[in-house]
Amino acid sequence: MAREIAVGSGMGLVIFLAFIGVNVLPFVFFLGLLGAFYFFFQMQGNTSFKDIENGTKVGSTVSFEDIGGQDSAIKELKEALEFLLKPVEILEMGIRPLKGILLVGPPGTGKTLLARAAASYTKSLFLAASGSEFIEMYAGVGAKRVRQLFGDARKKARAAGKNSAIVFIDELEVLGAKRGSHSSHMEYDQTLNQLLVEMDGLTPDEETRVLVIGATNRVDMLDPALLRPGRFDRQVRVSQPDKKGRIRILEIHTRNKPLADDVCKEDIARATFGFSGAHLESLANEAAILALREGKKRIHHRHFIEAVDKVILGEKLDHRPSETELHRVGVHESGHALVSELLKRGSVSSLTVVPRGQALGYMRQSPQDDQYLYSLDDLKRQIMIALGGAISEEIWFGNRSTGARNDFEQAWGIAREIVSSGLSALGVVHEQDLPQEVMYRECVNIITETERETRELLNSNKHLLQRIVSRLMEEETLDRERFAELFAGEMEMAL
Numbered sequence: 001m002a003r004e005i006a007v008g009s010g011m012g013l014v015i016f017l018a019f020i021g022v023n024v025l026p027f028v029f030f031l032g033l034l035g036a037f038y039f040f041f042q043m044q045g046n047t048s049f050k051d052i053e054n055g056t057k058v059g060s061t062v063s064f065e066d067i068g069g070q071d072s073a074i075k076e077l078k079e080a081l082e083f084l085l086k087p088v089e090i091l092e093m094g095i096r097p098l099k100g101i102l103l104v105g106p107p108g109t110g111k112t113l114l115a116r117a118a119a120s121y122t123k124s125l126f127l128a129a130s131g132s133e134f135i136e137m138y139a140g141v142g143a144k145r146v147r148q149l150f151g152d153a154r155k156k157a158r159a160a161g162k163n164s165a166i167v168f169i170d171e172l173e174v175l176g177a178k179r180g181s182h183s184s185h186m187e188y189d190q191t192l193n194q195l196l197v198e199m200d201g202l203t204p205d206e207e208t209r210v211l212v213i214g215a216t217n218r219v220d221m222l223d224p225a226l227l228r229p230g231r232f233d234r235q236v237r238v239s240q241p242d243k244k245g246r247i248r249i250l251e252i253h254t255r256n257k258p259l260a261d262d263v264c265k266e267d268i269a270r271a272t273f274g275f276s277g278a279h280l281e282s283l284a285n286e287a288a289i290l291a292l293r294e295g296k297k298r299i300h301h302r303h304f305i306e307a308v309d310k311v312i313l314g315e316k317l318d319h320r321p322s323e324t325e326l327h328r329v330g331v332h333e334s335g336h337a338l339v340s341e342l343l344k345r346g347s348v349s350s351l352t353v354v355p356r357g358q359a360l361g362y363m364r365q366s367p368q369d370d371q372y373l374y375s376l377d378d379l380k381r382q383i384m385i386a387l388g389g390a391i392s393e394e395i396w397f398g399n400r401s402t403g404a405r406n407d408f409e410q411a412w413g414i415a416r417e418i419v420s421s422g423l424s425a426l427g428v429v430h431e432q433d434l435p436q437e438v439m440y441r442e443c444v445n446i447i448t449e450t451e452r453e454t455r456e457l458l459n460s461n462k463h464l465l466q467r468i469v470s471r472l473m474e475e476e477t478l479d480r481e482r483f484a485e486l487f488a489g490e491m492e493m494a495l
Contacts, residue, residue, distance in 0.1 A: 061126075064117045067110055068252050069245025069277060073238045077101065077118060080234050084122040084164045084209060098233045099202045100212040100226075102172070104219045105238030108278030111215035114238065115168040118213060124164040125157040131174030134191050142175075142191030150198045154208045164209040172214035173221040192223060199231045240276055243269050249277050253284040260298040268304050271349055271366045275311075283307050305350065305479070309364065313356040321360055327473065328393060329353050329361040332403055334468040335392025335458060336363040337483065340385045342457060346484075351468075352477040360403065366480070376423040379414050383450040384457070386411040391454050392465060411450075415443040 064074050083090045083097035090097055101118075103111040112128075119126035129149055134142040153165040169175060179189045202210050214232060216222065226232055241249060246269035254265075272280065286307035291299040321329065330353045340347045340363065349366030356362070365385075371378075390404035419442050422428040426442055458465060464487050471486055472478055478486075 061120045062113055062116050063120050064114075066252060067113050067117055067277075068248030069241025070110055070114065070238060071245070073103075073105075073114060073236050074117075076234075076236050077114060078121065080236070081118055081122050081211075084124060084211060087209065097209070098211065099199050099230060100214060100232035100234075102219070102227070102232040102235045103213065103215045103238050104217070104235055106217055106240060106276060108276035109238045109240060110277045111238050112168070112170060113277075114236075115166065115213045115215065119166045119168075122164060122166070123162065124166045124211070125153065125160055125162045126166050126168065127153045127156065128168045128170070131169055131171035131176070134175050143194035146191060146194040146198055150210065153210055154206075157208045163207070164211070166211050166213055168213045168215070170215045172216045172226075173218040176214070176216075176222045176226045178221065178223045179225075192226075196225055196231065240274060241280075243273070246272055246275060246280060249280045250284065253281045254299075257284065257288055258298045260300040262301045263299065263304065264301060267301070267366075268308070271305070271308055271364070273367055279311055283311050286310050302479075309350070309352075309356060309362075312364075313359050313362065321355065325360070326353055327469075328397065328401060329403065330469050330472045331392050331396045331465075332389035332401075333361045333363045334465055334472055335388040335390075336385055336407075338392075338461060338465055338468055339388035339454060339457060340365055341483075342461065343381045343384065346480075348480065348483055350477065350479050351472060351483055353472060354476055376418065379418050379423070380446075380450050380453075383411045383414050383447065384454045386414070387447075387451055387454045388458065391451065391458055395455070395458055395462070395465075396469075411447060412443060415446040418446055419443060 064078070067074065080098050080101050083095070087097070103114060105111055115128075116126060118124075127149065134145045149167060153167050157163070157165040175195065176192055179192060199212060202212075212232070214226075219227075219235070227235075243266075247265050250265045250268060254263075268283075272283065275283070283304065284307075287299050287303040290303045290306055290310075296303075320326070333351055333353060337348045337351045347365050347367065349364045351363050353361040374382075386407045389407055390400045393400050393404070416431075416439065418424050419426060419429065419434070419439060420431045424442050424446065426434075426438070431439070467486050468478075468483075471482075475482070
């Protein structure tokens with residue numbers, strides 16, 4: 001109302017001045033400039049936080065049954081949501097309702113899906129925003145958007161006939177970074193302060209109960225004030241799925257896809273150790289694309305295996321190395337594969353010299369079970385496999401190539417892990433207190449010893465190396481079955 005009165009009064013004053021003969025052009029220009037600035041800052045301060053039912057940015061509703069591989073996170077999250085489902089019982093027990101839940105985990109593990117499922121589980125209004133939406137160069141804009149977010153949550157919940165609302169803030173580390181870490185200007189700190197104030201203002205006796213769910217993969221960047229009890233009271237760890245979880249995720253993402261009878265989800269799950277839920281969704285999608293490209297009506301197991309390589313390394317490249325380079329790549333990858341198979345039977349999943357992504361060729365391992373702890377022998381075997389390519393080149397050609405650079409970096413990283421974990425001859429050490437020359441010397445000793453063992457292993461099995469190289473150069477790609485056929489019956493003698 002006051003804005004309309006001010007605009008009307010200004011227009012009346014301009015008309016009056018023009019009527020008495022005053023040049024009003026400067027006044028009109030000045031008022032227009034003020035109006036433009038006012039409109040600009042109003043637009044900067046307002047943003048649209050959409051809810052699920054009215055076309056949210058994060059898609060349609062989901063339930064916890066639609067999320068695989070996160071059973072422990074779902075269980076913990078359900079416990080934290082009880083106060084939205086049983087507010088009376090919670091108050092009778094004298095329990096302080098939670099104000100915030102923080103989902104912590106790597107990208108692609110399903111944090112946003114968990115938040116959406118929480119809203120569906122509690123029949124709450126779901127309002128989603130990203131931490132970057134609150135940060136502007138103009139002072140006060142971010143704080144205003146925080147106030148607007150919580151205001152919209154209450155208003156839209158009442159309009160939808162719901163008594164609870166879930167406010168989901170993705171990329172919370174952008175909004176909630178430690179105060180003082182942005183020395184250029186204080187807008188970040190003001191925005192964070194406003195979020196702290198809004199969370200402090202959440203009370204259990206409100207007409208609309210509001211729960212804040214934040215998601216981040218960098219909890220170390222968050223301000224301590226956000227993590228104290230009374231704000232984000234509980235942290236829920238959302239980790240990479242294990243083998244059982246990967247099978248469940250594959251079932252979810254393939255239930256709308258026509259699968260052939262030869263598809264084995266357990267084998268696919270075994271070959272995708274370290275994949276997140278997002279990776280597995282992309283895997284299922286890429287397998288369907290490959291089947292469609294071949295004109296198949298159903299998706300076969302080989303489509304999934306090829307899709308694993310595509311998700312990891314990228315699309316096949318059009319250019320082809322020269323025959324000399326291709327031969328060297330074949331020897332290199334065959335060395336990796338032979339050492340891996342000799343050290344652990346059944347560990348090689350596929351082998352190829354077809355360029356893909358940044359790799360001219362590659363050997364993909366397929367562990368039988370997920371492994372999270374490694375002994376000294378396990379780590380040394382990994383170093384031997386990494387060095388197997390370069391040493392095979394040296395045995396075959398008498399020299400090495402630059403293609404082993406990444407292998408050497410991997411081997412050196414594992415050697416440092418051995419020292420840092422207290423598994424080396426130095427015993428228990430603290431890496432930060434260990435002189436760099438001592439670390440370097442011990443890593444060199446580890447690499448030198450494993451290099452000698454790898455060379456002995458390959459020299460004693462040259463005939464197997466030659467057989468693998470010959471077949472690989474002929475067929476370009478060997479799957480697990482074709483690879484095992486090359487030395488069936490000879491592995492016991494080789495070992």
